[in-house]
Amino acid sequence: MDQPTTDSSYPPLFLTPRSHHNPTPKSTSLQPGPTLQVPLLDLQHLHPNLLSQSCQNLGLFRLTNHGVPPGLSARLFALAKEILSRPFESKVAKFADGAVKYFWGTPAVTLSVKDLNWLEGLHVSLGRLAPAASEAQFGDFRNLAIEYCVHMARISRTLFNTVANDLNLDVEQRAASLSESNGIFRIYRYPICPHPSGYLGMEAHTDSSVLTILNEDDVGGLQVLHENAWFNVVPVPGTLIVNLGDLMQVISDDRYNSVKHRVLANGIAERLSLGYFVFPQEDSVLRSSTYRQFTLKEFRAQVQEDITKTGSKVGLKQFKIEKPELSKNSLKHSILPST
Ligand SMILES: O=C(O)CCC(=O)C(=O)O
Numbered sequence: 001m002d003q004p005t006t007d008s009s010y011p012p013l014f015l016t017p018r019s020h021h022n023p024t025p026k027s028t029s030l031q032p033g034p035t036l037q038v039p040l041l042d043l044q045h046l047h048p049n050l051l052s053q054s055c056q057n058l059g060l061f062r063l064t065n066h067g068v069p070p071g072l073s074a075r076l077f078a079l080a081k082e083i084l085s086r087p088f089e090s091k092v093a094k095f096a097d098g099a100v101k102y103f104w105g106t107p108a109v110t111l112s113v114k115d116l117n118w119l120e121g122l123h124v125s126l127g128r129l130a131p132a133a134s135e136a137q138f139g140d141f142r143n144l145a146i147e148y149c150v151h152m153a154r155i156s157r158t159l160f161n162t163v164a165n166d167l168n169l170d171v172e173q174r175a176a177s178l179s180e181s182n183g184i185f186r187i188y189r190y191p192i193c194p195h196p197s198g199y200l201g202m203e204a205h206t207d208s209s210v211l212t213i214l215n216e217d218d219v220g221g222l223q224v225l226h227e228n229a230w231f232n233v234v235p236v237p238g239t240l241i242v243n244l245g246d247l248m249q250v251i252s253d254d255r256y257n258s259v260k261h262r263v264l265a266n267g268i269a270e271r272l273s274l275g276y277f278v279f280p281q282e283d284s285v286l287r288s289s290t291y292r293q294f295t296l297k298e299f300r301a302q303v304q305e306d307i308t309k310t311g312s313k314v315g316l317k318q319f320k321i322e323k324p325e326l327s328k329n330s331l332k333h334s335i336l337p338s339t
């Protein structure tokens, strides 16, 4: 007989014995996949061509020499572990509202997605965290999150300026496309899952951001969809993973790729990760020749509406300009009459 997990910090639904879970098997592709060769970029000697190629091919790369002090990451991971190990009810009560929100079972924070995601975390709206949030409520976490996110903003800006050259963005587009003060920071815990083949830690998705910077512990589980197959991204201590989001795909007129990724559930070990997501300002208009003009506010509203209606994010398809297909007749007309 299966033993229930007894960790009182876990959301109650994650504690039920294995035999009480009856999930639909996700797919055979949940078998551990092959390892992805992730391009490695050195932030201090950033190679614009390599960056451009990584953005076009995979939409994801690994960053070394990024300047985030190892001690800062270590302190943040330790604090994230400590906070998320508190009793479930106290997390619900303490982070119910405001700049820092507790969520579990869904990466969408405010809305239920179709399937239960085997994760929990804190969602931090950076613009609201500093300086209004009270010291007493967030204490060290607030200070560490701010210190860490200053580094994330610096890294995003450096990467963005380099790709902006590659994309020939004008001054107006550069200003409209990135607003560090509108960033989001999240800490994730992927609890031990009694039925890992039936669940995902985080379902397959593309990020809505311009850029996302991930910092993970050594457990692993992140996978990336490449050429229709899922590949493992193996953790490398001291490095960061950067992936492009939907809005970068728009800004680049589809030259760059907002990469689909997911996190596997794990039956043996918990996993912790830190995610930083950078966006434009809510009302900045994004212009592109392949998508109709829209603002981040409109994009978010569409994503929420799609999740409410279908349980999943539809994403950029909703904004794509349909190119009229050439009809058979128009094709005929384009063929020169034979002489
Ligand atoms: O935890 C991770 O490694 C991935 C998280 C992720 O994909 C996201 O937050 O969008």
Ligand SMILES: [Fe+2]
Pocket (backbone or CB within 6 Å): 205, 206, 207, 212, 261
């Ligand atoms: Fe993601």
